[in-house]
Amino acid sequence: MASQPRQIFILTGAGISAESGLGTFRDRGGLWARFDPMKLATPEAFAEDPDTVLDFYNHRRRGVRKAAPNAAHAALARAEAALAARGGRLFLCTQNVDDLHERAGSAAVVHMHGELLKARCTACGTVSERRADILPDDPCPHCGAAALRPDVVWFGEMPKHLDRIDAALAESDLFVAIGTSGAVYPAAGYVREARALGIRTCELNLEPSDNAGAFDEARYGPASTIVPGYLTELGL
Template identity: 80%
Template sequence: MTASPETIFVLTGAGVSAESGLGTFRDRGGIWARFDPMRLATPEAYAADPDTVLDFYDHRRRGVVAAAPNAAHAALARAEARLAERGGRLFLCTQNVDDLHERAGSQAVTHMHGELLKARCTACGTVTPWRADLSRAESCPACATVGRMRPDVVWFGEMPMHLDAIDAALAAADLFVAVGTSGAIYPAAGYVRQARALGIPTCEINLEPPDNADAFDDARYGPASTALPRFLAELGL
């Protein structure tokens, strides 16, 4: 493991926000164990039954608004600031659609699966901050089209966002860390092997081994709120 990395790529998943009360997806009892993603999280589901899809995301949005960042979010914000002070960089790539990293103080967050507190107009493509419920009665603030607003999140069958920036940041890193990820959703699950191919040390921090656990050089198991701050402290962050 790199003793004092200056450029760290951190990938976070649902496990980081679980201790803030936001549900994970693929664990036993997670969101996709209780709801069918094909009926709630695909473009086809939205086209067939937009009201049901929007209701589901309204419920999730209310949960995000009510949640608060936990110690894992705070630790990453501190690490970002401390690395910047010494001329380094923490590239924070998250699979999460909540804003808890930002509310904890992280200055630069790359949301590869979009952001639930934003809405996108499917008529003109404009993305608008959105904290309230979203219905088909809403009009786009930019083009005034009614009934074409959807959550600005990546659904199954859609391409994740910011992939070029993510690949460039990963290639420039000298440490790759995955926190609270299932290791089951690609392309994110493949980043550890991409890092290994580049000769970058890798570490996972999780409650239990993810699907891609065998690809990591190092592993720390426990709640993200304690395991992640402890790991970052070992790095002087």
């Protein structure tokens, strides 16, 4: 193991939440194998059939509320605190729209694909907490318009916080991708950006991702086992 890193960039994907009972997207049997994303996760689908889109996300929202963080989420929260105590930083960027990182104790989570437990008004743009179902005639708490949608990034939309993410990656000395498919950009390109910057890279996954060959090292197995183990190797 190389010297202990002080600035760690963590990228998490659906695989870290799979053991908490939340489905992945691109794996065999994942959500997009069972449902057509073009009918459920695009602005055009929402405009054409908002009831069906809202029903789909209401079902997912209920699943998130029932789920609990697993050992991988907890290990990242502990590592964040331990690294901060010794003057470093763990930057946690997630592609997930669930709140399991926060419930495990992570203090600063950047959701590049939005958050399922928030709603955004398509009329005024206000984002508000939303744990209950979103119904078509529900009013926006800010402007009163019946124009609420999940505050998640759909296909064809720009991910959030890209400037913050790019800056954090450039400042890191270790990049770790956990439970990602390696198929969704721009997140799938971060490992190559890290390599170009001379940053050490590691993949932690159930099985090799689409871009596994771009990583310096890898650990494969259930996230609840390999994530705590790897962070222990780092002294976290």
